[in-house]
Amino acid sequence: MTKPSxxxxxxxxxxxxxxxxxxxxxxxxGLKDDAAxxxxxxxxxxxxxxxxxxxxxxxxxxxxxxxxxxxxxxVNLSDLAAKGAAPVGFVLTLTLPPDWSExxxxxxxxxxxxxxxxxxxALLGGDTVRGPGIxxxxxxxxxxxxxxxxxxxxxxxxxxLCVSGTIGDAALGxxxxxxxxxxxGSILSxxxxxxxxxxxxxxxxxxxxxxxxxxHASAAMDVSDGLAGDLAKMMRAxxxxxVVDADKIPLSPAARAALTAEPSLFDRLVTGGDDYEILxxxxxxxxxxxxxASAKAGVATTAIGTVTKGTALPLFRxxxxxxxxxxxxxxxx
Amino acid sequence: MTKPSxxxxxxxxxxxxxxxxxxxxxxxxGLKDDAAxxxxxxxxxxxxxxxxxxxxxxxxxxxxxxxxxxxxxxVNLSDLAAKGAAPVGFVLTLTLPPDWSExxxxxxxxxxxxxxxxxxxALLGGDTVRGPGIxxxxxxxxxxxxxxxxxxxxxxxxxxLCVSGTIGDAALGxxxxxxxxxxxGSILSxxxxxxxxxxxxxxxxxxxxxxxxxxHASAAMDVSDGLAGDLAKMMRAxxxxxVVDADKIPLSPAARAALTAEPSLFDRLVTGGDDYEILxxxxxxxxxxxxxASAKAGVATTAIGTVTKGTALPLFRxxxxxxxxxxxxxxxx
Numbered sequence: 001m002t003k004p005s006x007x008x009x010x011x012x013x014x015x016x017x018x019x020x021x022x023x024x025x026x027x028x029x030g031l032k033d034d035a036a037x038x039x040x041x042x043x044x045x046x047x048x049x050x051x052x053x054x055x056x057x058x059x060x061x062x063x064x065x066x067x068x069x070x071x072x073x074x075v076n077l078s079d080l081a082a083k084g085a086a087p088v089g090f091v092l093t094l095t096l097p098p099d100w101s102e103x104x105x106x107x108x109x110x111x112x113x114x115x116x117x118x119x120x121x122a123l124l125g126g127d128t129v130r131g132p133g134i135x136x137x138x139x140x141x142x143x144x145x146x147x148x149x150x151x152x153x154x155x156x157x158x159x160x161l162c163v164s165g166t167i168g169d170a171a172l173g174x175x176x177x178x179x180x181x182x183x184x185g186s187i188l189s190x191x192x193x194x195x196x197x198x199x200x201x202x203x204x205x206x207x208x209x210x211x212x213x214x215x216h217a218s219a220a221m222d223v224s225d226g227l228a229g230d231l232a233k234m235m236r237a238x239x240x241x242x243v244v245d246a247d248k249i250p251l252s253p254a255a256r257a258a259l260t261a262e263p264s265l266f267d268r269l270v271t272g273g274d275d276y277e278i279l280x281x282x283x284x285x286x287x288x289x290x291x292x293a294s295a296k297a298g299v300a301t302t303a304i305g306t307v308t309k310g311t312a313l314p315l316f317r318x319x320x321x322x323x324x325x326x327x328x329x330x331x332x333x
Numbered sequence: 334m335t336k337p338s339x340x341x342x343x344x345x346x347x348x349x350x351x352x353x354x355x356x357x358x359x360x361x362x363g364l365k366d367d368a369a370x371x372x373x374x375x376x377x378x379x380x381x382x383x384x385x386x387x388x389x390x391x392x393x394x395x396x397x398x399x400x401x402x403x404x405x406x407x408v409n410l411s412d413l414a415a416k417g418a419a420p421v422g423f424v425l426t427l428t429l430p431p432d433w434s435e436x437x438x439x440x441x442x443x444x445x446x447x448x449x450x451x452x453x454x455a456l457l458g459g460d461t462v463r464g465p466g467i468x469x470x471x472x473x474x475x476x477x478x479x480x481x482x483x484x485x486x487x488x489x490x491x492x493x494l495c496v497s498g499t500i501g502d503a504a505l506g507x508x509x510x511x512x513x514x515x516x517x518g519s520i521l522s523x524x525x526x527x528x529x530x531x532x533x534x535x536x537x538x539x540x541x542x543x544x545x546x547x548x549h550a551s552a553a554m555d556v557s558d559g560l561a562g563d564l565a566k567m568m569r570a571x572x573x574x575x576v577v578d579a580d581k582i583p584l585s586p587a588a589r590a591a592l593t594a595e596p597s598l599f600d601r602l603v604t605g606g607d608d609y610e611i612l613x614x615x616x617x618x619x620x621x622x623x624x625x626a627s628a629k630a631g632v633a634t635t636a637i638g639t640v641t642k643g644t645a646l647p648l649f650r651x652x653x654x655x656x657x658x659x660x661x662x663x664x665x666x
Contacts, residue, residue, distance in 0.1 A: 013566075029484065029485075029486070030486075032485060032486055032570045033416075033484055033485040033486065033554075033570075034382055034412040034415055034416060034485060034554050034555060035380045035381055035382040035412055035413070035415075035416045035418070035475075035482070036380070036381045036382075037378050037379070037380060037381075037482055038373075038378065038379040038380075038381050039373075039378045039379070039479070040371075040372075040373065040379075045370050045371065045372045046370070046371040046372070046373075046379065047368045047369070047370060047371075048368055048369045048370075048371050048424055048457060048458060048472075048474075049367055049368040049369075049424075049458065050424040050425070050426055050458055050459060050460050050472065051426075051460050052426040052428065052460050052462045052470070053462075054428065054462050054463065054464040056465075057462060057463050057464065058462070079367040079368055080368070082367055082368075083366075083367060083368045085368070091381060091382075091383040091472055092383070093383055093384075093385040093426070093470035095385065095387065095468060095470075124381060125381060125382065125383055126383060127383050127384050127385050127470070129385045129386075129387050129390060129391070129468075130387065130390050131387040131390065131465075131466065131468055132389075132464075132465040132466045133464065133465045135428060135462075135464055135468065137385070137426035137428075137460070137470035139381075139383065139424055139472040141381075142368075146372070149368070149370055151362065151366055152362075152365060152366040152367060153362070153365055153366065221366075221367050222367060233346075237365045237366075
């Protein structure tokens with residue numbers, strides 16, 4: 001059932017030499033072996049995360065290939081950041097449909113390689129297979145001091161919930177792109193719309209925050225499926241609940257402009273996916289140190305609420321109203 | 334663009350709890366975190382390999398789901414075996430099409446879990462995504478003593494080429510199944526046909542051979558894309574060539590029966606894929622020790638040729654004839 005590749009197409013070995021070897025790191029053995037070697041520094045654990053992106057589900061088939069490459073790595077870098085881990089490398093499964101083009105692959109690897117270099121996370125190995133559509137599954141590795149990984153399930157009542165960056169931009173970027181809300185043109189400037197579209201297309205993983213999380217956070221996860229849903233997931237995993245002061249949720253000027261014009265967008269901001277921000281629980285006595293260390297690392301973080309006892313869905317308080325999101329996350333599956 | 338799952342379907346969290354958590358290992362944190370922890374034993378390196386299988390390319394869409402689960406792990410265990418690595422765990426990306434059934438998933442996880450338990454290779458994490466067809470990308474981890482991984486590119490002229498098990502069974506199993514050679518019924522017994530079909534469906538990764546490879550082999554790889562092509566790849570990677578005494582290539586009784594009836598099948602035996610045997614280069618002075626250690630480990634190995642100087646394609650000598658295989662590997666891509 002396996003088939004030789006179409007005539008004239010480069011072989012997998014040729015593709016490896018041309019596009020993948022240039023972004024390979026130490027331990028990859030030049031991508032000429034069945035396997036790579038990973039040797040964590042003494043006194044360190046490896047942190048492993050896996051996330052896939054599929055055309056038509058996690059990105060648009062006509063998104064620029066370089067953006068797809070950047071996103072495929074970025075969504076995994078975001079998981080490493082949340083764990084306090086410094087990126088060290090990744091392996092890749094790239095699925096290409098029969099009509100793949102070498103130009104697409106070249107651009108994909110350019111975006112992937114740029115993201116890999118920028119984060120110090122080099123390609124260690126991979127597999128390229130044929131399939132019905134473009135899909136990228138990526139397993140990324142990071143390092144933390146032994147026993148130090150910031151877990152998801154360990155938030156305790158009384159701790160402060162903090163979030164990095166701004167929330168909801170990517171959800172608005174997707175909406176702008178899909179034109180699912182009419183009259184964006186009258187609500188948002190061209191610049192705002194471009195900013196939001198970029199936030200959807202290009203996750204900005206918060207790896208700069210890793211050291212501050214390691215030093216001060218008692219639990220963290222990355223926000224990829226919507227703040228409300230991911231917060232609920234984190235609280236449920238630890239047997240806790242939360243109260244969020246929703247007026248404090250950090251919004252970009254573009255998101256704020258959209259929300260001012262259309263207040264009903266709020267739910268979309270906190271339930272839409274693809275933020276790739278970090279949600280952390282920080283003991284109150286460490287809050288100032290955490291916020292200060294984050295700022296020094298160049299990542300703004302904002303206190304938005306408190307971990308509470310109980311197993312209720314997190315409560316969002318906003319302008320005097322209270323709300324719990326029953327289905328706070330979109331599901332990719 | 335992301336969508337909630339169809340009504341009535343279990344959520345990803347429910348699927349994790351029901352099907353994946355039971356096969357999760359230490360370090361997986363109950364599959365409730367963004368990431369897993371890998372802590373190689375002191376004095377050991379981690380070996381990382383990634384291989385994907387796609388419905389319609391690497392397996393038939395109507396193959397039993399349990400067999401697909403077993404194969405997805407097996408093809409990666411085979412890579413670990415070739416590197417001399419003891420399996421420690423794996424992460425998984427499972428892509429399911431919109432019409433997936435829970436019965437399929439349950440059977441898949443049963444096969445995967447059985448293979449994981451049998452090999453001591455536990456699930457550490459994963460991602461389940463929607464896509465156009467069933468696909469499984471698996472990243473597996475093994476351990477070797479630090480600096481000890483058996484590489485692919487390090488065979489030296491004068492060393493003996495050895496192969497485990499028997500060659501060509503899976504290629505015949507695929508042919509029997511596809512009925513691409515007429516009159517199989519008159520050539521092969523029902524038992525032989527069932528044996529060959531099983532060899533295609535269920536790789537038998539040679540993890541028992543890892544210790545013998547570590548102790549005695551100077552280079553190794555797993556044979557997954559055909560002996561001729563994979564040998565050529567291994568020799569090319571090391572800047573060497575090879576001479577193979579093709580009459581010594583180990584064949585199962587079923588393959589021998591097929592070859593006796595139809596001598597032209599030989600090329601298919603040595604170029605067909607899915608053997609999942611180990612090809613190793615062993616210094617002559619260690620050959621007896623290697624064969625003996627392999628036998629003690631319950632894996633038959635056979636000397637089939639010699640590494641030679643030069644960069645020519647490997648030469649296969651058989652019954653006085655000589656042959657080089659220009660395109661010795663089927664390509665999955």
